[in-house]
Amino acid sequence: MILTAPAYLYLLLLALGVVLLHLLRTRQRGVDVTALFLWDDLPRDPRAKAAVIRLRIDSLLLLQLLTLAAIVLALVGPSVWTRRPSLSGLALVVDGSASVRARAEDGGIVADDLREAALALLALYPSTPVAVLEMCSAPRVLAALSRDHETARRALETWEPTWFANGSRDDLGALLESQGESLERIVYLTDEAPPFSWPGLEVVTVPAGQNVALTAFSVREDPRGIGVVAFARLRNDTRDDREIAVVVSDGEWSTQVAALIAPGEEQALVLPFPASRGRVFTATLDLEDAFAGDNLRTWSLPQRGEWKVRILGEMDRFVRAALTSVEAVRLLGSEAEEPDLTVVCGVEAGADVRGSVLLVGASLRGVVEVGDAGCPRAQAHSVERPQEG
Secondary structure, three states: OEOOOHHHHHHHHHHHHHHHHHHOOOOOOOOOOOHHHHHHHOOOOOHHHHHHHHHHHHHHHHHHHHHHHHHHHHOOOOOOOOOOOOOEEEEEEEEOHHHHOOOOOOEEEEEHHHHHHHHHHHOOOOOEEEEEEOOOOOOOEEEEEOHHHHHHHHHHHHHOOOOOOOOHHHHHHHHHHHHOOOOOEEEEEEEOOOOOOOOOOOEEEEEOOOEEEEEEEEEEEEOOOOOEHHHHHHEEEOOEEEEEEEEEEEOEEEEEEEEEEEOOEEEEEEEEOOOOOOOEEEEOOOOOOOOOOOOOEEEEEEOOOOOEEEEEEOOOOOHHHHHHHHOOOEEEOOOOOOEEEEEEEEOEEEOOOOEEHHHHHHHOOOOOOOOOOOOOEEEEEEEEEOOOO
16 A cells, blocks of 8 residues: 555644643542541552543544544545556447347347447556547547547447448458557457458457348339339348248338248348339338348339330320320420330331331331231331441
8 A cells, every 4th residue: 555645644743732632621520528638548449540541531532533533544645556457559449330239139239238348348448548449331430549538438428330331351450550550459349250350359249139131122124014023132140940021012002922031041032013003112021120220121213214206107096195104205206316116107117217116007118017917906116227337
């Protein structure tokens, strides 16, 4: 034990003054007797001396002396030497990807458990320069390398994970390089071990609970022209076989398919959706698991552009209604603009017509003639333009 201010020990001399004042204040009570010679030859009673001492030293004196000793002890500041670990530099790297928003196996949130573990490490090295870094696909520095532990503590207490994906080895290298080369200990706090290694990297994991994920989702127009086809990929991160159902909706209609997936396996599904009407689709997993953020995905088909149509012949109202009900159509006149579709109604088109052609009771010279056996009333053809040169 050491004393931080031993000079204050001289204040203990005040105890002498306290005792002196107490003795001066104490007075013995006198008693009138008829004669004193009767007590001359009597021996002194030891108990009488103890009584006199007890009379002079009472509880008030002891309380005053104890108060003075406590004040002097507080001023002296005794302390005990202890060994506390110290490093040249400590990096606390917290996983900020969306997966740490999941529930942990103990029922809490993974991010909260990571925060508590980081604060415990921060308290373990009170005099060590520390840096707090966030690791994800968009990494950032929460608190630069410094001995200011209060700033690092506030950064950890206010930290919230992002919705970004996991970071890579290059992301980790860029974070650590930004703090210099004095990092003696690097601790990575995450929900699962990273797929890469780093020299001296210590990994602290807080596993998430059981989860089922919709890992991919996309929608394409059916090449047959009948609605769309949806593609989904499901992953089972639980310990048991799970029958997982995915529902695809366009906001008005929906379709569903289910698959039995083994633990740790991933499976791709194809969902035909011939009755779809919208262009924005959602895929959902209707279940309860550790992380709800990967149970919903959205896909938007690109908006169809305007179709430029040139009419040859007389187009009746039925053909016009059929064209405008399917796409946004702009009818071309005699301008030289290249059409996306040429509609030939009741006439014979010349050999100069190129591109996509719709024949309605018409013929295309050298390709289709009206009246041929087996020739329907309306046919669509694509006429290739000959290569120039």
